[in-house]
Amino acid sequence: MSITSLSQPATGPRSALPVSLQGVGRTFATPTGPRTVLADVDLDLRAGEIVALIGPSGCGKSTLLRQVSRLDTPDRGAILVDGTAAGGVDHRCAVAFQEPRLLPWRTLRQNVALGLPHGTPRAAGAARVDELLDLVGLEQSAGLRPRQVSGGMAQRTSLARALARNPGVLLLDEPFGALDALTRLKMQDLLLEVHAAEPTTVLLVTHDVEEALYLADRVVLLGAPQHGAARSVRRVVTVPGARPRDRASAALAELRADLLEGLGVHTHHIPSPSADDRTVDGAVPLATRSIPDSENPS
Numbered sequence: 001m002s003i004t005s006l007s008q009p010a011t012g013p014r015s016a017l018p019v020s021l022q023g024v025g026r027t028f029a030t031p032t033g034p035r036t037v038l039a040d041v042d043l044d045l046r047a048g049e050i051v052a053l054i055g056p057s058g059c060g061k062s063t064l065l066r067q068v069s070r071l072d073t074p075d076r077g078a079i080l081v082d083g084t085a086a087g088g089v090d091h092r093c094a095v096a097f098q099e100p101r102l103l104p105w106r107t108l109r110q111n112v113a114l115g116l117p118h119g120t121p122r123a124a125g126a127a128r129v130d131e132l133l134d135l136v137g138l139e140q141s142a143g144l145r146p147r148q149v150s151g152g153m154a155q156r157t158s159l160a161r162a163l164a165r166n167p168g169v170l171l172l173d174e175p176f177g178a179l180d181a182l183t184r185l186k187m188q189d190l191l192l193e194v195h196a197a198e199p200t201t202v203l204l205v206t207h208d209v210e211e212a213l214y215l216a217d218r219v220v221l222l223g224a225p226q227h228g229a230a231r232s233v234r235r236v237v238t239v240p241g242a243r244p245r246d247r248a249s250a251a252l253a254e255l256r257a258d259l260l261e262g263l264g265v266h267t268h269h270i271p272s273p274s275a276d277d278r279t280v281d282g283a284v285p286l287a288t289r290s291i292p293d294s295e296n297p298s
């Protein structure tokens with residue numbers, strides 16, 4: 001994960017900000033003619049909400065994050081952060097990407113300090129950096145350089161650097177995509193801890209449906225507008241249950257299967273019976289069971 005801190009002077013920590021996308025569209029000129037990548041995106045994020053964006057490669061997820069941060073400008077529609085549209089790059093947002101982009105000749109502490117708003121007084125900045133290093137569990141490694149640390153530690157440094165900006169909105173583009181599976185799970189929990197300690201509104205792009213369901217309040221499924229639908233947003237799913245969630249819960253398994261079907265992946269998932277279908281001792285009546293082929297006499 002690397003951070004593009006959208007530098008500007010900030011007066012102090014911001015609270016999480018609401019985001020409203022209204023009819024957002026983006027069409028690129030290509031050698032073969034105009035190509036609409038985003039069409040009619042309507043989406044409201046509550047302050048402090050975590051929303052995950054999923055969708056097939058090339059459907060416009062990164063493009064959408066770039067519109068919110070105003071690193072790119074939509075051709076159509078409006079994007080309001082806390083009720084106002086930014087005239088240029090939106091300094092209320094911080095963006096983190098998949099690949100680490102730490103400065104190799106600087107220590108982790110110095111890399112985090114790069115995220116501080118310009119004009120932060122030295123003592124206050126040092127205290128803030130210490131606080132963030134502590135939050136992401138790097139207080140013992142602050143003096144190391146990026147080549148001396150693991151990928152997960154580099155990601156944590158990047159996250160701390162983004163938070164140093166005190167963003168009202170944190171835009172994460174596949175932030176854990178380059179990590180091994182175990183580190184990824186730990187980073188998901190770290191993100192939830194960070195979100196609880198430093199509330200921001202989070203828009204997270206991921207290819208990992210389980211990650212989306214574990215972290216997000218809502219999951220938005222995007223599709224390419226030219227593939228048979230006029231709008232980019234295909235579905236918006238509210239994820240049940242308070243965080244931290246049980247990764248093995250039946251409800252999440254149902255949603256996972258459902259969303260993967262939406263992405264064109266067949267999961268061969270056998271729906272678990274609802275509570276109403278269960279008998280008193282918890283056994284499932286045969287009439288409601290899905291019978292695997294191996295048990296099917298025909």
Ligand SMILES: Nc1ncnc2c1ncn2[C@@H]1O[C@H](COP(=O)(O)OP(=O)(O)OP(=O)(O)O)[C@@H](O)[C@H]1O
Binds near residue numbers: 062
């Ligand atoms: N500046 C640009 N000019 C022309 N086409 C662009 C531009 N930026 C993005 N695109 C195209 O828009 C489409 C969507 O790109 P985007 O990076 O948003 O996809 P994505 O959903 O993030 O994909 P992935 O999951 O692979 O990261 C792609 O076909 C891409 O080539």
Ligand SMILES: [Mg+2]
Binds near residue numbers: 061062063173
């Ligand atoms: Mg992308």
